[in-house]
Amino acid sequence: MPEKSQELQELKKNFLWFYIKQNKGSFTLGMIFLLLTNALDAFWPLLLKEAIDLVANRAPAEKITQTAIAFFAMMSGLAITRYGWRTYFGKYHTYAAEDLRYRVFHHLTEMGPNFFHKNPIGELMSLIINDVQAVRQALGHAVLVLFDGIIISALVLPIMIWMNPSWTWKTMILLPLVPFAIKKIMHLINIRYKAEQDRQAELSGVAQEIAAGIRVIKSYVQEKNRLKYYNQYSKRYEDAANKTAVVDAVFEPVMEFGVATGTVILLFIATEDIFSGAATIGTLVAFERYITKMIWPMTAIGMGLTQFQKGKASFARICELLNQDTDIPDNGTEEIRNFESLEVKNLSYQYPGAQTASLHNISFSIKAGQKVGVVGPVGSGKTTLLHLLNRLYPAPEKSILVNGKSIEQIKQKNLHENIVLVPQEPFLFSDSINENLSYGLSQKPEEKEIHRWAEMVDIRAEIEALPEGFKSQLGERGVNLSGGQKQRLTIARGLMMQAPFLMLDDALSAVDVKTETEIKRQLKTSHQKNQTQLIVAHRLSSVEDADQIIVLKDGMIESIGSHKDLISKSPTYKKLAEIQGYPT
């Protein structure tokens, strides 16, 4: 995807320019309407001046009527142009945000588990929600107010100078201070707000512990004590919030006062010009309105700059993410038709950042149709091995061969069509049970088919007992299943794929021996009887009849062989067999 990555480069170089270009239609229209709005807005005090001077000079009624009509027309035009810029400008930044959001999501779904170990999901969520929103603010509101401020200044200042140059510089002299003040205040607000949020998070933590530890609290009659403890943090949060309030409250008054000083100065300096007849009352009133108008651009510039900086920081964070390439790139070009063999040659794997390797020199091979077991104590590397075989982790080149082809050269989609892994932790999605069971299938299977597989893992009756049966929603707002039920569903989900090669990562530990035997019996008799299987298990009953059993210990293969072989050959296996009551 060369053109795609070039696009990405452009985005990283200058996101503002990138998105303006991407939405040039709406951006341009928005800007044109904004310009028109500001122009109309800049000129209406002039009409006001006209009107007042007309009144002051006791002009005839029709003159006043004419001016009033002109005035009304101008204000109505303003309403239309305002609608225009809001709509078009809004479109530009809303669409841009959607684009960025998709890019982040796209990138995240490319990453392997190693990435997610390093980056807590909470932080990634914040990236896709808060940071994208901050970028949108920068693209939208910040750019808008900056342009607005500049346009208004560019229109209003010349008018003011044209009306009265001396009044202009005298009333405007302090104005450039406003952006600085606003920037300073906003900076302070941001810092204090951040501190406030930290305190709030802390307090939430305390609340969370009260809810989670309620049994201990009640058992030990600690309610009052905990409340006192909670109140300490609650007070800290309140203090932090009050500190924000101190600066928060400054914002509006500062803007107001900025206008006021201008008006006061005007009142003092305008007197003589009016007495001498050099200026009219209309000019005075109009000029006062212009001073009022100038305060916003100054505020806008301060505000816009701060907001843009914040958005830029957010974009930098997003870039940091986009710059991290996945460790399991889908660059393969090869495809396999039917699974024939899996060969593992001298496979070693060390997690990034880990001190020692998790797997050392693993070698074995599996032929189509074989049933293979993997056993070993906790931490011996079973799950790591399975993840490597499914290319969730990058194995060293040419250490894993499927049908003689190195795993990294096989298209991932094709690989997953041939090998299906049922992971250890039963993860289901908040969707219906039907949807969850057929999750991996590209075509929706018949209801009957789903029931058959559910039957096989001995969960059909339990599902049908639910009020909505197979249509029941799972997840936080749906039905709650037990760990064992979830595990059985994930097994069914894996079985339904009917892949040539099935791997179960300790998934059978959640079903009882009877169900397990039943599943194994069904698998043997179904048309899937030639399915190659790799089963990681703690219970030896799950693997005892396997063609070969791999015993892992401390990341190494201790022994490979049949149940009978291993009892005499492998001390680890022998110990397991003893504990589980096998004759040894």
Next chain:
Amino acid sequence: MKDFMSEDQIKANIGLKQLGKGLWPYCKRHLGLFFAAIFSVLILALASRLLPTLIGQAIDQGIGKQDYQALKAAAIAFLVIEVILTIAQYARIYLFLKLGNRVLFYIREDLVRHLQTLPIQYFNKNPIGRIVTRLSNDTSTLGEVFSEGVIAIFTEFIVLISILVAMLMISVKLTLSVLALAPIFIWISYRVSEEIKVILRDAKKKLSMLNSYVAENLNGVKVIQLYNRVERNRERFSFISQEYRDEQMKSIKRYALLQPTMNLFNAVTITGALYFGGLAGAEGSLALGTLVAFIMHAQDVIRPLRTILEKYQQFQNSLTSAERVFQLLDEKSEDENSAVETSQPTQQIADHPVNGEIRFDDLSFQYESHLPMVLKNISLTVPAGKSLAIVGRTGSGKSTLINLLQRFYNSPEKSLFIDNVPIEQIPRPILRQYVGVVQQDSFIFRGTIRDNISLGDVRITSAQVEEACRKVGYFDLLQRSHRGLDTFLEERGANISVGERQLIAFARILAFQPQILILDEATANIDSESEKIIQEATKEITKGRTSLIIAHRLSTIEDCDLILVLDQGQIREVGTHKELTEKKGYYYRYGNECIEG
């Protein structure tokens, strides 16, 4: 995903009045602050109206009559009023925020106090995340409703009234003719803002849908990749994300309509003021300065009106949060839930230390009337100071026994006795001081080991904590790993092993010295070293106490005075290990299944 986030869809049933009723008691605690804030609003409104009047005066008196002094005085007055205005404005914002923060503190305090009195069922039914949301997000939103809703609307309402009064004082006729069309515009704006309210609510729903979709995909990214769902899920994400975008666009368009509507209204008012005022001025019935002042007043009408409409809608959307907070406060507490009056503690229990005899008298129990019985006709006496091992498969009713003994659930009247006193007659706090429980996976709070043992209770001295640690053998373990009692434990004890967590729970029990002990033995894998320490510690904590142990280890069971085999809520066998083994009944046959896992 159809009824996703159904919580957000609930329409609030409370209005301004109930909200005020709910908040007023808290405000009342700080009347000074409350009235100072209100006072600043009045000053603000008054000062804002004086400014245009002053400009009018300056034009009429100063410029019109060529009175230089009058003009100068007006300028100085203007400055003074501006300063007052600025201060009032600052005071208003700050004081109300401060008041709001104080009110929130009290509300949070009440919430946590009340939460801790709720029955355990409440915590079983509500996920922790939801409870925390009530305490943090919903109270924050309530705070926003207070400061940005109630307060802002109140302020702008006062400002609006002051403007109308100022205009009416200049000319009733002029005011009426200028504002003749106001109702139409207000009505249109109201309609538009009603639409905005709905759109915003929809957008929020879409956003939370988007958020949970992302969260789910990140949490389940492995499955998505393994089951070739990446492409499809990206498409789905794109779809949801675009739906959200479109909802945002809808709100942008409506907002874009709202502002110009107000602009148009502004246009009508000012044009009206110019036209009618201008005519009157030309006739000479209205002084020019007064006309200018009138126009300035008229221009100010828009802002408060718009703010009121906008805030009112935002406020509607946040009311659900407020409602949920008040609902939590209305949840029935443990005491309110039990039928039996507990306010009068039995003298015997309250005054004397208990011996610790436990007696079950034909105890049957079901959690809810439509659910099956979990305990059936249990009759048994555990003499004071003796230990009882309870053995049974999952679902046999073991944990229910614990729940009843601590009165987390109410046992039927007169079916459970401690020292011959029916348990329902012992107030919960007293009962729980007597009956200590060690859960399977004991909860560890963030904080030091010391605080986790004493739970921050001032009655537990440092010496007691140390003594407890020594007795359970925890001290040695700490010393060997070069740590002390002030070692910081992370959330849920993530930085220590399961075995160590157990030891802390044991030490906790020893520090608090309950007369009756209930121990739910951990089934989790513990390394062999801790295993040995825990075995010793178990002996230590049961010494001299009536102990009920839900046992999983053979060694523990053997050490107990009595063994109770529970099956489907019924007592199958009671006896010593030797007796039961010889009997070759349930214990002999099924014992193995329950032990070691």
